[in-house]
Amino acid sequence: MRALLAPLWARSDLNVYMVLSSLVIHILGLTSTVFVMLVYGRYLSHGVDSTLYTLTTGALVGIGVEMFLRRARFKIASSLCAVESRKLSEKVSHTLLNARSGALQSHLNSAADGGTTTWLERIGQAVSPQPVLALLDMPFALLLLAVLFALSWQLALCVLLVVVVLLVMLGVSAHRMKSITSDHQTNQSKYNVLLKNAELTEAVRINNAQDWLSQRLVNGSGESRLSRHHLQLQQEKMQSQVRNATVFMSVIVISVGAALSVHGELNFGVLIGANILSARLIMLISQPIQQMPMWLNAVRDFGCVNDFLALPEETQKGTKLPSFKGKVSVKQLMFAYPNSPLMVYENLNFELDAGETLTVTGSNGKGKTTLARLLTGLVQPLRGSIAIDGVELRQVNAHWWREQLVYLPQDPDLLPGTLRDNMTLMDASLQDAQLTEVIGKVGLGDWLNQHPDGLDMEIQMRGRNLALGIRRRIAFARALLSQGQLVVIDEPLEGLDKAGITMMQKVLAELAKEKRTLIIISQFMQPLKAGAKFINLDESHVMQVATVRPSPAPGVEKEWFA
Numbered sequence: 225m226r227a228l229l230a231p232l233w234a235r236s237d238l239n240v241y242m243v244l245s246s247l248v249i250h251i252l253g254l255t256s257t258v259f260v261m262l263v264y265g266r267y268l269s270h271g272v273d274s275t276l277y278t279l280t281t282g283a284l285v286g287i288g289v290e291m292f293l294r295r296a297r298f299k300i301a302s303s304l305c306a307v308e309s310r311k312l313s314e315k316v317s318h319t320l321l322n323a324r325s326g327a328l329q330s331h332l333n334s335a336a337d338g339g340t341t342t343w344l345e346r347i348g349q350a351v352s353p354q355p356v357l358a359l360l361d362m363p364f365a366l367l368l369l370a371v372l373f374a375l376s377w378q379l380a381l382c383v384l385l386v387v388v389v390l391l392v393m394l395g396v397s398a399h400r401m402k403s404i405t406s407d408h409q410t411n412q413s414k415y416n417v418l419l420k421n422a423e424l425t426e427a428v429r430i431n432n433a434q435d436w437l438s439q440r441l442v443n444g445s446g447e448s449r450l451s452r453h454h455l456q457l458q459q460e461k462m463q464s465q466v467r468n469a470t471v472f473m474s475v476i477v478i479s480v481g482a483a484l485s486v487h488g489e490l491n492f493g494v495l496i497g498a499n500i501l502s503a504r505l506i507m508l509i510s511q512p513i514q515q516m517p518m519w520l521n522a523v524r525d526f527g528c529v530n531d532f533l534a535l536p537e538e539t540q541k542g543t544k545l546p547s548f549k550g551k552v553s554v555k556q557l558m559f560a561y562p563n564s565p566l567m568v569y570e571n572l573n574f575e576l577d578a579g580e581t582l583t584v585t586g587s588n589g590k591g592k593t594t595l596a597r598l599l600t601g602l603v604q605p606l607r608g609s610i611a612i613d614g615v616e617l618r619q620v621n622a623h624w625w626r627e628q629l630v631y632l633p634q635d636p637d638l639l640p641g642t643l644r645d646n647m648t649l650m651d652a653s654l655q656d657a658q659l660t661e662v663i664g665k666v667g668l669g670d671w672l673n674q675h676p677d678g679l680d681m682e683i684q685m686r687g688r689n690l691a692l693g694i695r696r697r698i699a700f701a702r703a704l705l706s707q708g709q710l711v712v713i714d715e716p717l718e719g720l721d722k723a724g725i726t727m728m729q730k731v732l733a734e735l736a737k738e739k740r741t742l743i744i745i746s747q748f749m750q751p752l753k754a755g756a757k758f759i760n761l762d763e764s765h766v767m768q769v770a771t772v773r774p775s776p777a778p779g780v781e782k783e784w785f786a
């Protein structure tokens with residue numbers, strides 16, 4: 225809750241102003257009550273017109289100043305809320321960009337309720353000027369109550385009674401509203417997931433899944449509509465409780481006040497003034513309570529955001545070795561994905577000297593890609609160690625480590641921006657000539673020349689609108705630019721045509737010749753060259769120890785892609 229009110233105490237100078245201006249606003253809010261009382265007490269009893277002019281002018285000035293102060297206070301609250309919301313978005317962006325990839329992915333996958341965008345949006349609705357000011361105004365109801373007591377303790381007691389009953393009713397309704405809101409959010413998220421599935425246009429059509437999906441969409445939208453309907457009914461119920469209480473209270477105040485007037489215990493002007501005050505008081509109290517479900521959701525969303533912000537970050541402060549020679553050692557490596565009952569490795573061991581080549585093979589799901597992700601530091605081992613040149617990878621600066629890698633993922637993504645942007649992510653000083661050279665090296669020279677925009681071509685849809693072979697070659701070219709000493713290639717042949725395979729073989733052979741350490745991951749591939757180390761992840765039944773052995777036959781470098 226404190227976090228939700230952060231805008232109010234974000235700046236000590238401004239929050240003093242906010243509280244003081246609120247006090248003045250509520251004192252000025254008494255203008256209409258005082259005006260009515262004075263008009264009745266002075267003008268109506270003596271009939272002097274100038275009194276009426278003076279009172280009217282005074283009331284208008286009071287109301288005008290109140291309006292001005294309200295506007296100024298709203299503007300300040302609005303800018304304070306904007307600052308807080310920007311700070312929070314920046315923290316979330318920082319975590320999105322710097323949290324450990326594995327932890328981040330599993331957190332986002334398990335986020336039942338929409339994820340960061342939805343959390344921020346809902347927090348943004350709660351931490352906005354109107355609800356924050358309504359909360360700030362609430363305690364001033366006590367001021368109005370005190371004034372009411374000063375005017376007439378009998379009327380004040382009546383008002384207090386109605387307010388207590390209203391508070392109880394609104395509390396019960398708000399509690400019910402909370403569960404209705406939560407049901408609605410669940411239904412809405414399920415429906416959104418279904419709509420996302422419907423966006424898999426080709427999969428839907430090719431599998432004739434229209435009827436299957438349409439039925440679910442109808443059900444999902446029905447449930448979502450129904451829960452929204454319940455939500456609206458509950459909102460209307462709370463609003464009508466406030467409306468009815470206001471009318472009811474007015475009737476009680478006027479009845480009791482009239483009785484008191486008849487007995488000469490109350491002036492008629494006071495009666496009308498008290499009526500105005502009590503309506504104002506109900507508004508002050510009911511506004512924040514009606515917003516309670518929104519606050520409760522925002523409190524829960526803040527909890528989600530705080531859990532998210534607590535995700536471990538990649539080590540940016542870790543060691544940067546003066547140079548990386550290329551030695552990699554994996555000992556007793558144990559790994560399972562978070563929330564997964566399956567152990568990918570229990571005890572994986574291998575050692576590579578600088579310039580050595582390791583081929584990793586195994587059937588689907590045996591953990592080949594996972595090994596690449598562990599070596600690149602995208603996920604962390606549960607137990608055991610990965611060391612580079614004798615230093616534990618977990619102690620190494622993540623930024624620096626990525627510069628030591630030439631990593632081609634199995635299914636690479638490109639980022640939004642131009643092709644040039646994508647190629648110069650690691651090193652902005654790279655010149656176009658260097659980019660075109662490496663693009664030529666991966667066999668995309670003609671493709672680039674034929675494109676009217678060349679390096680300025682915009683990459684859209686994470687590069688998914690490009691042919692897989694083209695996307696992988698671009699990603700390979702991008703990786704080669706890092707000049708890293710450790711080369712990790714996940715499924716080098718995937719998506720490549722014959723010329724592409726020849727290119728891949730040639731580039732890998734060159735990298736091997738340059739004494740880079742190579743880890744080639746593939747289901748089908750033979751070892752890159754005779755004598756290269758070789759792990760078959762299928763060979764160990766329980767994944768206890770993956771074997772490392774010399775390649776099966778000499779001279780296979782000529783056949784590795786056959």
Ligand SMILES: Nc1ncnc2c1ncn2[C@@H]1O[C@H](COP(=O)(O)OP(=O)(O)OP(=O)(O)O)[C@@H](O)[C@H]1O
Nearest residue numbers: 561564566568587588589590591592593594595747
């Ligand atoms: N993000 C993830 N969360 C949970 N489990 C995962 C995740 N990624 C992979 N797995 C599981 O880890 C195991 C190893 O997956 P991995 O992708 O490393 O296998 P692979 O050998 O590369 O498979 P393929 O040959 O199909 O590419 C599989 O059981 C897979 O279901």
